Amino acid sequence: MNILIKNIGHLYSPDVNGDYGDITNRENVAISIKDGYIEKIHPERNPSLDTVNRVIDAKGLTVLPGFVDAHTHPVFWKTREAEFVMRNQGKSYEEIAATGGGIRNSARSFHEAGKSEIKSITKNRIKTFLEYGTTTIEAKSGYGLSREGEIKALEIISELNNEQELEMVPTFLGAHEVPDDYRSRREKYIQLIIEEMLPEIAERKLAEYCDVFCEKGVFTIEETRKILKVAKDYGLKARIHADELHAFGAAELAAEIEAATADHLVMVSDKGIKAMAEKKVIPVLLPATTFFLRKDQYAPARKILSYNCEVALATDFNPGSSMTQNMPLIWTIAALKLGMVTGELLWATTIIPAKSLMREKEIGSIDVGKQADLVLMDIPNLDYLAYHMGINHVMATIKKGETVFKKEDR
Ligand code: NIG
Numbered sequence: 299m300n301i302l303i304k305n306i307g308h309l310y311s312p313d314v315n316g317d318y319g320d321i322t323n324r325e326n327v328a329i330s331i332k333d334g335y336i337e338k339i340h341p342e343r344n345p346s347l348d349t350v351n352r353v354i355d356a357k358g359l360t361v362l363p364g365f366v367d368a369h370t371h372p373v374f375w376k377t378r379e380a381e382f383v384m385r386n387q388g389k390s391y392e393e394i395a396a397t398g399g400g401i402r403n404s405a406r407s408f409h410e411a412g413k414s415e416i417k418s419i420t421k422n423r424i425k426t427f428l429e430y431g432t433t434t435i436e437a438k439s440g441y442g443l444s445r446e447g448e449i450k451a452l453e454i455i456s457e458l459n460n461e462q463e464l465e466m467v468p469t470f471l472g473a474h475e476v477p478d479d480y481r482s483r484r485e486k487y488i489q490l491i492i493e494e495m496l497p498e499i500a501e502r503k504l505a506e507y508c509d510v511f512c513e514k515g516v517f518t519i520e521e522t523r524k525i526l527k528v529a530k531d532y533g534l535k536a537r538i539h540a541d542e543l544h545a546f547g548a549a550e551l552a553a554e555i556e557a558a559t560a561d562h563l564v565m566v567s568d569k570g571i572k573a574m575a576e577k578k579v580i581p582v583l584l585p586a587t588t589f590f591l592r593k594d595q596y597a598p599a600r601k602i603l604s605y606n607c608e609v610a611l612a613t614d615f616n617p618g619s620s621m622t623q624n625m626p627l628i629w630t631i632a633a634l635k636l637g638m639v640t641g642e643l644l645w646a647t648t649i650i651p652a653k654s655l656m657r658e659k660e661i662g663s664i665d666v667g668k669q670a671d672l673v674l675m676d677i678p679n680l681d682y683l684a685y686h687m688g689i690n691h692v693m694a695t696i697k698k699g700e701t702v703f704k705k706e707d708r
């Protein structure tokens with residue numbers, strides 16, 4: 299199958315041969331796609347080719363690589379707008395969690411619904427990623443908090459990978475919270491994760507990564523280290539919810555165990571940043587979460603970048619602390635609150651998250667030989683994307699050469 303995308307006004311990609319933040323900007327070009335992969339970038343708008351099966355006319359639109367969202371929690375049942383309202387009236391995320399709300403609230407509702415119900419609502423929700431230009435996500439379990447519940451979540455991710463076009467990389471997050479019936483015997487829950495969940499998940503290849511919410515009042519540094527070491531023995535690489543609400547030493551732990559990523563990092567110490575830089579742990583910043591939780595202090599992105607860490611940005615899509623699939627909105631918040639500039643925003647949402655998922659050879663930039671994961675946007679230049687906030691500029695999304703979303707012409 300040969301596809302030609304003609305009449306591209308601007309084509310922006312991270313310049314993978316340059317430094318972090320360097321962009322290639324080609325104007326008036328076309329792209330040939332063969333069997334889902336980029337075959338050639340033509341230096342003209344309308345090359346004459348004989349072997350084209352299908353032509354897509356970009357009509358002067360801007361083309362970017364599909365976004366890669368390296369931190370999401372898409373498999374949940376009920377939404378939690380009541381907690382959002384409570385926070386807006388002055389209750390904090392931690393107070394709501396301590397009284398049985400938060401993640402435990404989601405875990406209770408997760409057990410009320412059957413697998414097919416949760417699967418169908420998840421399928422609906424993840425369509426929105428494609429509509430906003432995201433073509434690959436990392437998808438965590440973490441609302442089951444029991445052997446059956448966690449397996450159910452990971453099976454849903456695995457089945458949906460075959461039944462719709464968004465690509466999902468599965469992460470096991472059984473250690474998202476200590477569930478209700480283990481509050482007075484938490485070590486038993488950790489034992490359950492280590493002795494029952496991890497072996498089955500590894501055996502059935504239901505996850506590539508293992509994550510832990512390492513936070514005061516949730517899982518300690520020692521517990522996190524223990525879980526992630528066992529996960530590593532089973533072939534699952536580590537990601538950590540690290541130093542979000544307190545400076546906890548979780549970034550240092552991520553470096554010590556050579557985790558793929560440390561995520562959140564709002565309260566990260568200088569020592570933690572230095573350790574991550576040395577061990578090339580990828581910091582995944584989630585500024586929509588800070589915004590949604592009404593916090594004033596954001597992750598120290600400029601400081602982290604000054605240590606030459608390759609920063610990624612993600613939505614953290616989840617029902618509690620960040621209810622959005624919209625990556626361009628993350629561009630806006632990161633520009634305003636993290637002081638990141640356009641080239642950095644592009645790298646942080648394409649090639650670096652791809653690298654954090656070990657897929658940088660296949661996705662994350664527009665280069666010959668890579669998967670044709672592309673977004674066609676109605677924007678005049680790349681600075682415009684963060685600037686015209688909250689609007690969906692995506693006209694079409696293409697995954698492996700297939701058009702998976704198309705906005706009707708206005
Ligand atoms: O990344 N911090 C822990 N996990 C999620 C929140 C999940 C929830 O509140 O349901 C996060 O923010």
Ligand code: FE
Binds near residue numbers: 369371539614616
């Ligand atoms: Fe999260």
